[in-house]
Amino acid sequence: xxxxxxxxxxxxxxxxxxxxxxxxxxxxxxxxxxxxxxxxxxxxxxxxxxxxxxxxxxxxxxxxxxxxxxxxxxxxxxxxxxxxxxxxxxxxxxxxxxxxxxxxxxxxxxxxxxxxxxxxxxxxxxxxxxxxxxxxxxxxxxxxxxxxxxxxxxxxxxxxxxxxxxxxxxxxxxxxxxxxxxxxxxxxxxxxxxxxxxxxxxxxxxxxxxxxxxxxxxxxxxxxxxxxxxxxxxxxxxxxxxxxxxxxxxxxxxxxxxxxxxxxxxxxxxxxxxxxxxxxxxxxxxxxxxxxxxxxxxxxxxxxxxxxxxxxxxxxxxxxxxxxxxxxxxxxxxxxxxxxxxxxxxxxxxxxxxxxxxxxxxxxxxxxxxxxxxxxxxxxxxxxxxxxxxxxxxxxxxxxxxxxxxxxxxxxxxxxxxxxxxxxxxxxxxxxxxxxxxxxxxxxxxxxxxxxxxxxxxxxxxxxxxxxxxxxxxxxxxxxxxxxxxxxxxxxxxxxxxxxxxxxxxxxxxxxxxxxxxxxxxxxxxxxxxxxxxxxxxxxxxxxxxxxxxxxxxxxxxxxxxxxxxxxxxxx
Amino acid sequence: xxxxxxxxxxxxxxxxxxxxxxxxxxxxxxxxxxxxxxxxxxxxxxxxxxxxxxxxxxxxxxxxxxxxxxxxxxxxxxxxxxxxxxxxxxxxxxxxxxxxxxxxxxxxxxxxxxxxxxxxxxxxxxxxxxxxxxxxxxxxxxxxxxxxxxxxxxxxxxxxxxxxxxxxxxxxxxxxxxxxxxxxxxxxxxxxxxxxxxxxxxxxxxxxxxxxxxxxxxxxxxxxxxxxxxxxxxxxxxxxxxxxxxxxxxxxxxxxxxxxxxxxxxxxxxxxxxxxxxxxxxxxxxxxxxxxxxxxxxxxxxxxxxxxxxxxxxxxxxxxxxxxxxxxxxxxxxxxxxxxxxxxxxxxxxxxxxxxxxxxxxxx
Numbered sequence: 004x005x006x007x008x009x010x011x012x013x014x015x016x017x018x019x020x021x022x023x024x025x026x027x028x029x030x031x032x033x034x035x036x037x038x039x040x041x042x043x044x045x046x047x048x049x050x051x052x053x054x055x056x057x058x059x060x061x062x063x064x065x066x067x068x069x070x071x072x073x074x075x076x077x078x079x080x081x082x083x084x085x086x087x088x089x090x091x092x093x094x095x096x097x098x099x100x101x102x103x104x105x106x107x108x109x110x111x112x113x114x115x116x117x118x119x120x121x122x123x124x125x126x127x128x129x130x131x132x133x134x135x136x137x138x139x140x141x142x143x144x145x146x147x148x149x150x151x152x153x154x155x156x157x158x159x160x161x162x163x164x165x166x167x168x169x170x171x172x173x174x175x176x177x178x179x180x181x182x183x184x185x186x187x188x189x190x191x192x193x194x195x196x197x198x199x200x201x202x203x204x205x206x207x208x209x210x211x212x213x214x215x216x217x218x219x220x221x222x223x224x225x226x227x228x229x230x231x232x233x234x235x236x237x238x239x240x241x242x243x244x245x246x247x248x249x250x251x252x253x254x255x256x257x258x259x260x261x262x263x264x265x266x267x268x269x270x271x272x273x274x275x276x277x278x279x280x281x282x283x284x285x286x287x288x289x290x291x292x293x294x295x296x297x298x299x300x301x302x303x304x305x306x307x308x309x310x311x312x313x314x315x316x317x318x319x320x321x322x323x324x325x326x327x328x329x330x331x332x333x334x335x336x337x338x339x340x341x342x343x344x345x346x347x348x349x350x351x352x353x354x355x356x357x358x359x360x361x362x363x364x365x366x367x368x369x370x371x372x373x374x375x376x377x378x379x380x381x382x383x384x385x386x387x388x389x390x391x392x393x394x395x396x397x398x399x400x401x402x403x404x405x406x407x408x409x410x411x412x413x414x415x416x417x418x419x420x421x422x423x424x425x426x427x428x429x430x431x432x433x434x435x436x437x438x439x440x441x442x443x444x445x446x447x448x449x450x451x452x453x454x455x456x457x458x459x460x461x462x463x464x465x466x467x468x469x470x471x472x473x474x475x476x477x478x479x480x481x482x483x484x485x486x487x488x489x490x491x492x493x494x495x496x497x498x499x500x501x502x503x504x505x506x507x508x509x510x511x512x513x514x515x516x517x518x519x520x521x522x523x524x525x526x527x528x529x530x531x532x533x534x535x536x537x538x539x540x541x542x543x544x545x546x547x548x549x550x551x552x553x554x555x556x557x558x559x560x561x562x563x564x565x566x567x568x569x570x571x572x573x574x575x
Numbered sequence: 576x577x578x579x580x581x582x583x584x585x586x587x588x589x590x591x592x593x594x595x596x597x598x599x600x601x602x603x604x605x606x607x608x609x610x611x612x613x614x615x616x617x618x619x620x621x622x623x624x625x626x627x628x629x630x631x632x633x634x635x636x637x638x639x640x641x642x643x644x645x646x647x648x649x650x651x652x653x654x655x656x657x658x659x660x661x662x663x664x665x666x667x668x669x670x671x672x673x674x675x676x677x678x679x680x681x682x683x684x685x686x687x688x689x690x691x692x693x694x695x696x697x698x699x700x701x702x703x704x705x706x707x708x709x710x711x712x713x714x715x716x717x718x719x720x721x722x723x724x725x726x727x728x729x730x731x732x733x734x735x736x737x738x739x740x741x742x743x744x745x746x747x748x749x750x751x752x753x754x755x756x757x758x759x760x761x762x763x764x765x766x767x768x769x770x771x772x773x774x775x776x777x778x779x780x781x782x783x784x785x786x787x788x789x790x791x792x793x794x795x796x797x798x799x800x801x802x803x804x805x806x807x808x809x810x811x812x813x814x815x816x817x818x819x820x821x822x823x824x825x826x827x828x829x830x831x832x833x834x835x836x837x838x839x840x841x842x843x844x845x846x847x848x849x850x851x852x853x854x855x856x857x858x859x860x861x862x863x864x865x866x867x868x869x870x871x872x873x874x875x876x877x878x879x880x881x882x883x884x885x886x887x888x889x890x891x892x893x894x895x896x897x898x899x900x901x902x903x904x905x906x907x908x909x910x911x912x913x914x915x916x917x918x919x920x921x922x923x924x925x926x927x928x929x930x931x932x933x934x935x936x937x938x939x
Contacts, residue, residue: 071843071844073840073843073844100846100847100848101846102846103843103844103845103846104844104845104846105846108844108845109840109841109844111837111840111841113837116836116837116838117837117838117840117841118838118841119838119842119856119859119860120838120860120934120935120936121859121860121863121933121934121935122856122859123935127842130842130845130847130851130855130856131842131845131846131847134845134846134847134848134851135846167935167936169935169936180841183841183845184845187845187846
């Protein structure tokens with residue numbers, strides 16, 4: 004029986020799994036001293052799941068890493084971090100290694116990069132075991148590896164311990180990471196964004212596994228996350244970090260129901276909540292009718308997109324016969340998990356990939372078999388916003404040059420002054436000061452860069468905008484302002500848009516129509532409320548049910564409903 | 576609610592997301608076969624390019640004897656050798672010969688090129704093997720130390736050592752070594768592969784191979800063995816230091832990369848010691864790009880070997896190549912360049928196979 008979530012244990016001194024007092028962490032950088040963590044104190048009781056939330060740069064990850072003594076050499080920490088009674092601050096060498104793994108272990112954000120790609124699973128589990136029990140035999144290691152994989156629900160563990168990491172799915176890899184932590188009997192697991200890189204249905208399973216591990220072994224968990232839905236789902240208590248300090252700490256229900264700090268209130272308000280805001284219902288009946296009657300700008304009929312296989316191999320079919328259309332002035336939200344083909348569809352509409360079967364009409368042009376020469380005039384009528392604002396700009400160009408690039412290509416007649424003027428007025432419309440025109444991309448924050456990305460996509464006044472996960476690399480509060488901006492601009496300029504995202508709540512708040520992709524097939528297509536409230540396909544229902552909402556009371560009910568329908572087992 | 580995730584899981588079908596099973600066996604065999612077959616077109620293209628490049632600059636007879644004979648005599652000689660035929664006919668003639676293992680006859684000393692290749696090729700191969708051993712033994716561990724002590728003084732020192740290693744010309748290192756260890760200290764022989772007395776003893780062996788060390792072992796004579804080994808030390812170091820410096824930098828850069836990977840922190844968080852993280856966890860993934868560059872380096876060493884062989888009068892392919900070039904013996908040069916091309920193609924093949932063995936992701 005799991006501990007009830009409302010009872011917040013205030014542990015006796017000395018009995019806590021983790022006791023951090025007055026932790027200060029400085030980084031010596033070229034630009035001077037950075038005070039990353041400033042006087043943090045917190046404790047974690049046995050079996051408690053504490054979530055540390057905050058935006059990027061708040062110091063939550065640094066705090067987490069300091070618990071295992073994993074800070075880089077440039078960092079200097081002071082204060083005390085008691086793990087099962089041993090102070091980690093200043094600890095090094097053998098004693099630190101003994102503590103790592105046995106008393107506290109860590110799970111990382113990206114399970115693919117947290118495992119060594121060139122060694123089989125059993126060997127990697129064995130390395131931890133050997134570090135603590137030098138005399139362990141190969142046979143014992145293999146036996147323990149099987150047990151460990153079994154305990155986290157990996158099917159066929161006896162056969163699969165000989166596999167390499169790339170032979171497992173993302174969710175399975177994260178399970179194996181948890182298994183590695185468990186194999187050494189760690190009583191405290193530091194989980195740094197353990198589900199951020201995973202699909203939402205897989206996330207639900209990993210959260211369930213962590214809960215199950217806590218219930219079975221009484222393991223304490225420190226959950227570092229920026230996802231308030233995950234917090235509401237899993238945590239017993241929450242610490243909110245802001246600029247290196249914990250500004251608020253409370254039980255999970257208390258925090259969500261009654262946030263005391265203004266920052267916490269703003270943070271919670273910025274989180275999209277599934278079903279609370281629908282772009283379609285926000286329109287008047289007349290506006291809805293206008294969209295319904297508008298001519299389509301994109302029509303896909305039985306669209307197939309294949310990537311050629313290597314010599315002598317069958318091609319990979321990413322999109323398997325999809326029908327949908329986007330009307331003028333309509334925002335079409337395409338939702339799906341990684342590998343579902345959503346990005347491929349977006350790129351094909353923009354002419355960046357080839358349609359290989361069926362029909363795809365984009366602004367009146369057939370894309371199946373299109374030639375670059377014929378497509379070029381169409382290209383200027385399409386804008387594209389990429390997912391990662393950090394890599395979608397040429398670092399050697401100023402912001403002005405980045406935004407003006409499409410003008411240079413498609414409006415060769417324009418003078419430099421005209422271009423410059425247009426760039427400045429665009430900067431204004433994406434709510435950035437025009438002085439930014441002379442800056443370089445790396446001088447801007449992620450949110451600012453994504454605004455620039457939007458400006459660049461809009462510079463030719465496109466009829467169709469394709470936005471591929473434009474906010475998934477951003478912090479929640481930044482995401483919410485970028486989404487607001489997108490909504491404003493779309494309403495003002497009236498372009499049609501394909502909005503690609505893995506987050507149903509975000510899509511619903513933005514898109515008039517939603518399509519759900521599953522392994523290259525469109526399993527659901529309809530207006531927001533229809534898809535979310537009356538989903539036709541089992542997968543859509545599962546997707547909706549897996550998404551944790553940022554409200555612990557509501558989420559507890561949703562989870563129960565989810566378990567009634569789908570059970571608690573591992574399916575990934 | 577004490578759940579048994581483990582029991583429920585057994586009823587779940589295997590993951591659709593997991594990749595289809597691809598075990599090492601068949602996949603690797605096919606991979607190796609494909610890589611091996613790719614050698615054929617590579618060598619063919621190289622052979623064609625070498626042939627036509629050689630012919631563009633004229634025929635061997637005019638090159639060797641032009642000016643010394645009258646034009647009539649030259650034309651007669653050319654006709655005798657078949658160099659007056661259309662180029663394409665000569666090309667197919669040459670191809671046909673190569674297919675039968677006939678690379679032609681060297682013009683200056685009337686030796687079959689195939690014989691030059693086996694005799695001197697063996698010598699070069701022997702030298703390159705020694706040098707690779709030197710380079711590996713020096714470069715890899717030092718590179719690991721440099722990566723481990725990144726930006727601290729051992730790293731700084733090693734980086735300078737590496738630069739000195741690969742920036743100093745081979746012949747200069749060679750001369751320096753000779754000056755100190757042969758002329759100055761008199762510890763090691765100045766040049767050659769073996770002393771005259773050793774050669775005489777060696778002459779008694781049946782079916783001599785081009786590899787002196789092998790023959791000395793077969794002979795079972797300690798004095799001959801020491802003689803052969805002693806002659807190899809300085810050339811091996813001269814050539815090995817150059818490549819060792821490159822290996823050092825290569826290992827350092829790649830190890831710094833892998834030491835920063837999250838899987839290193841992940842293993843560290845489970846208590847794995849720093850020494851083991853360096854020598855096992857970080858080294859093996861770093862080896863994948865290292866092996867690729869090493870393959871190219873070994874190919875480059877054959878070029879470097881020309882200088883080393885000349886410096887130490889080591890009668891290998893490089894030494895002979897220089898000799899034949901001086902004599903403008905294009906037939907022999909063409910054969911030797913061909914041989915080098917084949918060695919490069921073969922070493923690339925070996926690199927691909929080794930990389931596939933290290934990296935489980937490279938299989939198909």
